[in-house]
Amino acid sequence: MSTYNAGQTATVIYQADPAVVQHLHGVRESLHHSCKPYLNHKVRVQTLDGMTHEGIIAGMDSKNMYLMVTVTMDTPRGFYSPYYKPYPGPVYPYPPYPGPVNNNVILPLVLFELLAISLI
Structure with missing residues (x-):
């Protein structure tokens, strides 16, 4: 159900300048043309907020750059690994759980938040 009233005019709170x-x-467009040749290359990305991320450019779309970063045990907890086993595996005769395939996660970064991208 919508709460939109067709009889009322909308008040514009913010409208971006066309320029x-x-x-x-x-x-x-410049970001896409600059970064596309470096897909699957290791880079260091700095955001406008001063955060720095290192990883591999996994892909891009119209709004985001997807950076594949490696999570280690030293990395602050912010990513959940579905392969983490808090308890020991089952006992014999059951086979052991498979280990993690890898410790990589995809970090989406908003294109307009990026300040610098450099190859490493």
């Missing part, structure tokens, strides 16, 4: 919108489209 800013055009500039942002240009930035997005």
Whole structure:
């Protein structure tokens, strides 16, 4: 059920300047052309918030860059590994649980939040 009233006019709270919108489209196109040749390459990415991530460019779409990062036990807990076994495996005659395939996770980064991308 919608609470939209057809008889009322909407009050605009914010509307982007058309020049800013055009500039942002240009930035997005520039990022795509700059990063596409470096898919599957190891990079260091710095965001506008000052965070730095190292990983492999796994892909891009119109809004995000997907960075494959390796999670180690030293990494602060922020990613959940579905392969983590808090208890010992079953006892004989059952086969042991398979170990983790890898410790990689995909970190989506918003394109407009990226400040610098460098090869490492």
